[in-house]
Amino acid sequence: MKRLILSRLLPTILLVLGAAAILLPFVWMLSLSVKPRDEIFSTAIHFLPSRFEWENYAFAFTQTDIPLFLWNGLVMVAGILFFQILFAVPCAYALAQRRFAGRSLLFGLVVAALLVPFHVTAIPIFLAFAKIGILNTMWALILPFVQTAFGVFLFRQFFAQIPADLFDAARVDGLGETAIVWRIAFPLALPAATAFAIFSVTAHWNDLFWPLIATTDPHLATPPRGILYFRDQESGDNVGPLMAAAVIITAPLVIAFLLAQRKFIQGIAAGGLKG
Amino acid sequence: MKLSVESRQAITDAWLVGPATLALILFIFLPVAIVAVLSFTDYQFGATSFNWNGLENYVKLFSSSIGRRAITNTLIYVAIVIPFSVGFGLLVAIGLFRMATWAPLLSNLMKTIYFLPVAATLVAMSVAWQMVLHPSLGIVNQTLLSFGMQPQNWLSDRGLVLYTLAVIGIWQSVGYNMVLFLAGLSAIPTELYDAAEVDGAGGGWSRFWTVTWPMLGPTTLFVMVVTATNAFRVFETVATMTKGGPAFASDTLVYALYREGFVYFKAGYASAITMVFFAFLLALALIQFRIVEKRVHYR
Numbered sequence: 328m329k330r331l332i333l334s335r336l337l338p339t340i341l342l343v344l345g346a347a348a349i350l351l352p353f354v355w356m357l358s359l360s361v362k363p364r365d366e367i368f369s370t371a372i373h374f375l376p377s378r379f380e381w382e383n384y385a386f387a388f389t390q391t392d393i394p395l396f397l398w399n400g401l402v403m404v405a406g407i408l409f410f411q412i413l414f415a416v417p418c419a420y421a422l423a424q425r426r427f428a429g430r431s432l433l434f435g436l437v438v439a440a441l442l443v444p445f446h447v448t449a450i451p452i453f454l455a456f457a458k459i460g461i462l463n464t465m466w467a468l469i470l471p472f473v474q475t476a477f478g479v480f481l482f483r484q485f486f487a488q489i490p491a492d493l494f495d496a497a498r499v500d501g502l503g504e505t506a507i508v509w510r511i512a513f514p515l516a517l518p519a520a521t522a523f524a525i526f527s528v529t530a531h532w533n534d535l536f537w538p539l540i541a542t543t544d545p546h547l548a549t550p551p552r553g554i555l556y557f558r559d560q561e562s563g564d565n566v567g568p569l570m571a572a573a574v575i576i577t578a579p580l581v582i583a584f585l586l587a588q589r590k591f592i593q594g595i596a597a598g599g600l601k602g
Numbered sequence: 603m604k605l606s607v608e609s610r611q612a613i614t615d616a617w618l619v620g621p622a623t624l625a626l627i628l629f630i631f632l633p634v635a636i637v638a639v640l641s642f643t644d645y646q647f648g649a650t651s652f653n654w655n656g657l658e659n660y661v662k663l664f665s666s667s668i669g670r671r672a673i674t675n676t677l678i679y680v681a682i683v684i685p686f687s688v689g690f691g692l693l694v695a696i697g698l699f700r701m702a703t704w705a706p707l708l709s710n711l712m713k714t715i716y717f718l719p720v721a722a723t724l725v726a727m728s729v730a731w732q733m734v735l736h737p738s739l740g741i742v743n744q745t746l747l748s749f750g751m752q753p754q755n756w757l758s759d760r761g762l763v764l765y766t767l768a769v770i771g772i773w774q775s776v777g778y779n780m781v782l783f784l785a786g787l788s789a790i791p792t793e794l795y796d797a798a799e800v801d802g803a804g805g806g807w808s809r810f811w812t813v814t815w816p817m818l819g820p821t822t823l824f825v826m827v828v829t830a831t832n833a834f835r836v837f838e839t840v841a842t843m844t845k846g847g848p849a850f851a852s853d854t855l856v857y858a859l860y861r862e863g864f865v866y867f868k869a870g871y872a873s874a875i876t877m878v879f880f881a882f883l884l885a886l887a888l889i890q891f892r893i894v895e896k897r898v899h900y901r
Contacts, residue, residue, distance in 0.1 A: 535837070
């Protein structure tokens with residue numbers, strides 16, 4: 328009995344305490360987002376408000392640009408993902424299934440590119456975008472990320488495991504290489520594509536660094552950039568709606584994560600390993 | 603016009619790999635070369651010309667108190683986050699791995715909770731953390747007060763702010779490390795535990811030291827490097843909560859490169875900061891490659 332307590336009860340208590348610490352900012356954010364103003368500014372500790380103030384959410388949705396920020400975020404992550412897939416999949420297919428001059432050199436470039444964090448390339452890309460005058464456009468938010476060495480790498484690993492006979496059979500049937508890529512290779516790679524999509528969407532939805540640099544127009548703000556505009560405008564006075572906004576912005580990915588946990592963990596874990 | 607088979611094949615290859623290759627060159631390799639060159643100039647955004655100034659930017663970064671501050675702050679931040687994030691990640695993983703044998707549902711629920719900060723938008727969560735740590739309205743100070751303790755200015759006290767950010771960094775990354783360790787744990791063959799039991803290492807502690815820890819060795823090293831790589835890039839929390847302040851007490855390399863480059867428009871100096879940041883990350887990547895290599899030899 329004593330051993331059971333030591334081996335089960337104690338670790339469980341510690342794990343629950345840890346989980347509570349992890350949840351603290353989430354709970355506090357949710358709590359403030361439904362509190363009436365006077366209760367936010369009271370110093371007594373209450374997680375549950377005396378009455379739910381849904382007005383905070385109504386304010387965030389109607390009196391602020393939060394819906395626009397969500398839309399901008401959606402357009403940006405969809406645009407980035409579209410071009411990443413469009414460019415990475417054919418390249419990965421060729422690297423895995425075709426023989427051509429410079430193939431190992433290209434693969435070397437892909438691996439080398441994996442070592443470059445985005446922050447390193449920001450200054451020259453900013454300069455170039457300023458020169459051609461596309462700062463403060465949606466393109467400025469999308470273009471730098473159409474390349475994805477990680478995507479090429481991930482899809483190549485996947486395509487390399489598919490037997491070459493399969494593609495030969497398709498060629499015999501008269502399919503061109505482009506058709507093979509999109510009608511045979513890509514559908515087979517859907518598990519890899521899902522993991523990649525989760526990684527890409529999460530990374531870019533959450534990114535603040537590049538939107539902060541590439542856009543100064545509040546109408547182009549992505550959710551993280553936008554919530555900072557909102558916060559700075561209100562100068563900390565409108566805590567309830569601000570927390571509601573934070574909940575709204577965090578919700579899409581958190582809900583997606585709760586619905587597809589295994590996929591999510593795979594996608595993000597795979598992405599992180601690129602270093 | 604009839605093309606030979608070879609040239610038709612070459613055109614197909616170019617069509618397949620061309621766009622991705624061009625994008626890699628345009629958005630990775632060319633910018634890296636340019637940033638390296640710029641780091642030896644006094645170029646400012648918007649200026650029509652620039653002068654070469656040798657190592658001046660690097661000297662400034664390493665000798666000015668602000669530049670040094672950014673480097674040491676980043677190193678301190680990384681040095682705090684690595685042991686705690688990896689240590690907690692390991693403990694949580696072992697705890698949940700064992701719990702899964704007698705309470706799988708609870709174990710899964712906890713796994714979800716611990717991973718939540720990894721999926722949540724860090725900027726929005728930083729705004730929430732600001733309220734948690736708010737000097738008068740935050741739950742942390744309210745709790746301290748109710749126990750008769752001294753409330754703290756977690757984000758505006760020069761001596762505290764970097765540690766506060768590190769705690770948030772740990773909060774954000776524990777779940778990620780937990781997942782990596784869980785993968786490592788489930789890869790340990792159960793026969794090893796049986797063998798350890800036969801050899802008399804049946805208790806929790808001796809099981810851990812004779813089987814789990816040695817088998818997790820390579821995973822742990824790997825997790826440490828990944829954690830360090832992510833910690834070096836700390837930006838979102840700094841930009842949201844402190845802007846490097848107060849008085850540069852929470853300035854970090856990426857935030858300094860953002861401020862010098864895109865707020866003060868000193869492209870040359872910011873490029874030098876970028877190169878130093880890049881050098882740190884390349885060193886970590888080198889270590890990571892060596893670990894991965896070692897791991898392969900294990901099998």
